[in-house]
Amino acid sequence: MAKSALPAYEQVKAWTRRHIASGKWKPGDTVPSEAALMQQFGVSRMTVNRALRELANEGLVTRVQGSGTRVAQLHRISSRLSIRDIHEEVVERGHEHTTRVLRAASEPAGEEVAQSLGLKASDAVFHTVMVHMENGVPIQYEDRYVNPAAAPAYLATDFTQTSPTLHLLQHAPLTEASYSIEACLPTAQEARALAIKRTEPCLAMMRRTVSGAHVASIARLVYPGTRYSFAGQFQA
Template sequence: MTGPAIRSWQAVQDEVRRRIARRVWKPGDYIPHEAELAREFGCARATVNRALRELAEEGLLDRRRKAGTRVALNPVRRARIDIQVIREEIEAKGAAFRHAVLVRELRAPPPDIRDRMGTGAGQAMLHLRTLYTADGAPYVHEDRWVNPEAVPAVLDETFSDISPNEWLVREVPFEGGDFTFSAMTSTPAEASVLSCAVGEGLFVLDRTTWSAGGVITSVRLVFHPGYRMQTEM
């Protein structure tokens, strides 16, 4: 232990980050093993472990049993994106939230939706198209398919008071999902719903969620022009 003790896991993490940033430990280098760092810092190995484990999860370190810990060569940076309920996202900007259900029908989905949900060909789903507005301006257009086998109660809901987005988050527990971010060129139909020009670039989020009971819902959100999704690291 050369300097003052570094006893909290955050202090350890900061110190390790600093050494990597200052090239004391260079990309590809092995760093001392946990027990040795614990001795140097004057703390328990568990403390070092927690600090290093999180750095490994961030992609800054590569850790392998027996081999040891090394500074990652090409660090994979992990951006975390918080996806909250649309109403809260809009209200957080200080705007007035409203939603309007444009389409509500029970029918068999097109093939691409069947693919994504992994459901049978003839199976009917609840199809909902909803426009969410911020201070009256179109914010996002939601095109959603809900599996009534996984969520029978959805058939009794009119979604006049609560949006499909919020109702599902509140009422239906889900265990997993996948997200795809992309861009699309606005079609005349999208342009009309979002009150924008045809041929504008629009930000798109596709999401499919499931639980133990099977696939719950598959949804495409098409955002208004200029929408940005931000995150920090």
């Protein structure tokens, strides 16, 4: 009986998780089959199935049809790295977010940008450069190219009120994105805009977003190393 405040499938999940976390079952070990767990918990197969399926989604176990359920190799710890709208992030910390727009114009794409956006070099693209500030301190330099086909009204946005990310999310529904994070030294212009020395290391995030059939935008976001870090956590 116990206190069954939790749904049955959660109880099965918790029980399984405990065995894995305690080391009683090691990676590669077989987890009791659905039939066995049905008996043990006195629940239907759908319930056990849901429990194990969700654990598999979370990466704790591996399931192979016809073979069985095993404790996953936990080598790849993974956690959600959230990429958030900078405005929202700053405001959530209870701070003031302001923006200084350095450039907002339509210009020919050029070879490199055209290739990333899937356009011709002579096609026009929107190019914005701005600095985001938290309580007046520069925390992000944003250099962004936007595909006019994906967000025709982009340049008309008042970027002191709305961030580019927000405008794009609202007007070019996101279907796909990729990013990479590197360490780099700022260019002269970036250093000037962020008010840092050219020798101060920075985190640079390159982001590329796809909306339906178009590559919507490519952006390079530069964060001063001493003022920003990406963090995350993970729980079994």
